[in-house]
Amino acid sequence: MLKVNITEGKRDFTKIIQSLKKEKEVIITKRGKPVAVIITYEQFKNLKRLSDWVSMLKIAEKMQKKGVKAKELYEASRKELEERCKLS
Numbered sequence: 001m002l003k004v005n006i007t008e009g010k011r012d013f014t015k016i017i018q019s020l021k022k023e024k025e026v027i028i029t030k031r032g033k034p035v036a037v038i039i040t041y042e043q044f045k046n047l048k049r050l051s052d053w054v055s056m057l058k059i060a061e062k063m064q065k066k067g068v069k070a071k072e073l074y075e076a077s078r079k080e081l082e083e084r085c086k087l088s
Helices: 006-011 013-019 041-065 070-087
Strands: 002-005 026-030 033-038
Touching: 002 006, 002 013, 006 013, 006 026, 041 070
Parallel strands: 002 026
Antiparallel strands: 026 033
């Protein structure tokens, strides 16, 4: 893990981006404290996918608590989409 301060980050941005081939992340510090992280786009996509999955699980849990069944939701969504297609 590479740590650089903001000044170094500005000066050596291209080198820092290239270093991501070897490093998993680069931590940017300000006055010795971490303020940001640079990661590869692939890592970002994986984090986004994970975040979206967690959000879906939370929604599913709320639906389950309210008694909404997946089959009912699917059928209602399908009907709505079919209606939209007819209107287009």
